[in-house]
Amino acid sequence: MAVEHTRPTGSEPEYVSERFTATADQEGSRLDAAVAAWTGLSRSAAAQLCAEERVSFRGRPAPKSHRVGAAETYTVQVPVPEDPHRIAAQHVPDLRLVHVNPGYVVIDKPAGVAAHPSPGWKGPTVAGALAGAGITIATSGAPERQGIVHRLDVGTSGLMVVARDENAYTVLKRAFKERTVTKVYHTVVQGIPDPLKGTIDAPIGRHPGHEWRFAVLQDGRRSVTHYEVLEAFGRASLVEVHLETGRTHQIRVHFNALQHPCCGDLTYGADPALSAGLGLTRQWLHATRLGFTSPDTGEDVEYTSPYPADLAYAVETLREGGPQL
Structure with a gap:
């Protein structure tokens, strides 16, 4: 060329x-x-x-x-x-900086933003948004993933931590690998899971018929999800989820396997009519709490994120007895 x-x-x-x-x-x-x-x-x-x-x-x-x-x-x-060594600066007004210090930055990622550039993705990224905000990040990792120590799906909102220097990158990467990070999600799933509190221990692998999807497979990687129903609305439930492992699409795949898919998640079996009635254009899934040991001070830190407007609207609709289908 x-x-x-x-x-x-x-x-x-x-x-x-x-x-x-x-x-x-x-x-x-x-x-x-x-x-x-x-x-x-x-x-x-x-x-x-x-x-x-x-x-x-x-x-x-x-x-x-x-x-x-x-x-x-x-x-x-x-x-x-x-x-891949240069990330385009992007203006992402809905991306909120929760905490910034020399070692790391915690952000509240809106839906519709990818963690980092990837083939075929033309939308905004966390890496690009931070560049646009003037936030420098670590240079460790693959060129297009520099500073990124974990990810959220494009359609999932909530908390992410990004390393700003090499020490933080090493410490945080190890923490995620050793599963010492507290990752708490809230999701609204269809129906009412039984039991109301439990553990889903089911291996996950790439779907044999759809390269971009995942499924519970006998020869998949070990995947463990702990959950507890916070509110039951009849046709849907608000659930708190603690991840023991962090596989791609893990929460979405596990609840689909239980036949209680995340509302709005048409990729993994959600009812389109219920999703539309709740005003959802993406899965109801939010990373609401993130805790880890600070790479800078060695102290335990924790950050929280409220529901964004679209998810809050869906919960209020359910609390009021809706939607009328």
Whole structure:
């Protein structure tokens, strides 16, 4: 690929105009195949450039099925690659800084924000929001995950801690690995779990039929969730959850396996009508309490987060006997 400069991860796409001339061996090749060969992009990415009219021949956009001729010259708007070592600063007004000190920052993450950049995600990230707020973070970890010691799903709101220096990164990473961090979530699930207080000990692995989903599987990783019903409303219950392990989608998968999916969680079996009646556009799941030993002082610290407006509305609707379906 001819493009030599890069752009920060998570920034708006950029393109550079490049000219390529077809060789004799490419005579009769489809244009998307030729573009892939010229740029080093995948065939599907090259086809997407054609669909977006970013490939032209003699001044006019050319379709992916166009057959190239030897010595013909084409103009291609080549995408500028992302540099994982640079995170684009983003303005995320709903992300709240709960506590900031030289070693770490505790944030209250709104739904719709990913922990860090990842392939295919074009929305805001915690890393980008902190950069936008002028908060520097540790450089340890994979380039796109620097400072990130744990994650919340995009659709889950609540507390996260991010390391700001290398000592905090090491200490906090170890604390999460050794399970000495207190992680308390609240969720509203469909129905009333029986018993009202219990432990879900069921291994979780990647769903065999859906790469982006997870499921309880016999050969999955050990996953343990402790829960207690705080309020029962009949068609739904407010539940407090303590995680012993921290698998991806663990709470959502475990309650779906109990046939009490998180309200609003259409990915894991929630009733669309009940979700709509509660005004939910994402799973009712909130990281409400986070406690750990401070890397700076060695003292135990704990932070709490109130429900955001959408989750508070859903609970009030249930307390008032709603929704009327």
